[in-house]
Amino acid sequence: MRRPGPSAPHIPSASERSIVPLAPHQFWQTVYPEGTFETQPADGFSDLYPASLPDGRQIALPIRILPGDGTSAVASMIVNQASFTVEDALSDAMAVHARAYDPEVVIGVPTLGLPLANGVARRLGHSRMVALGTSRKFWYSEDLSEPMSSITSPDHAKRLYLDPRMLPLLEGKRVLVVDDVISSGTSMLAVLKLLEKAGIEPVAAVFAMLQGDNWRQAIGEHDAPLVSRIHGAIVSPRLRLGDDGDWWPSAS
Secondary structure (H helix, E strand, O other), X not given: OOOOOOOOOOOOOHHHOOOOOOOHHHOOXXXXXXXXXXXXXXXXXXXXXXXXXXXXXXXXXXXXXXXXXXXXXXXXXXXXXXXXXXXXXXXXXXXXXXXXXXXXXXXXXXXXXXXXXXHHHHHOOOOOOEEOEOOOOOOOOHHHEEEEOOXXXXXXXXXXXXXXXXXXXXXXXXXXXXEEEEOOOHHHHXXXXXXXXXXXXXOEEEEEEXXXXXXXXXXXXXXXXXXXXXXXXXXXXXXXXXXXXXXXXXXX
């Protein structure tokens, strides 16, 4: 008698979410079919936000409360904790946006933007990408550096460096910037200022996730035309705590 094979992993439907919550290590591991989770639930969001890829498939993102009074939160994406399936799905969608600009070189922003830059560059048929760094090598120059912080590490500013040996690869080329998330725009501003010191103006920037809209003003004040050339594989809103204890999309 033929023995049955192992059953497929159970995918909780939107109606089952309150019964089958995801454990912390289960986030970012699965690309769910379209419609698995409600994108506009009547009772708000509790522990996760379902972000949709361009084809409708969904990635479950954990909701992280921001430092402060506990009333603001974001949907978090940490690429180096994601499954290869999720990373590939994000890179595929990012590469579609990138192709529209016909970039000749992809620049990766550390740390979490580097695997995505690798994936996007490969999908574009490039033989390599150029990685910015936060660890100063002895041959680096402070003239090609810029202080950088982020919404997830506001109190841990670091310096962003461009290896001077990489300049011949970038000068006069159509350069695309790739990173994991843009939220406040602070990290991207550091990238733009660093590239500006090297005489480089990127043709576009592509992210795994656009988080809220605060970044639009920050980038717009530095380079207004670039705002329309910033794209994301997925989009998530800033979240505010409602009187019901659930999280709701915020206008800011």
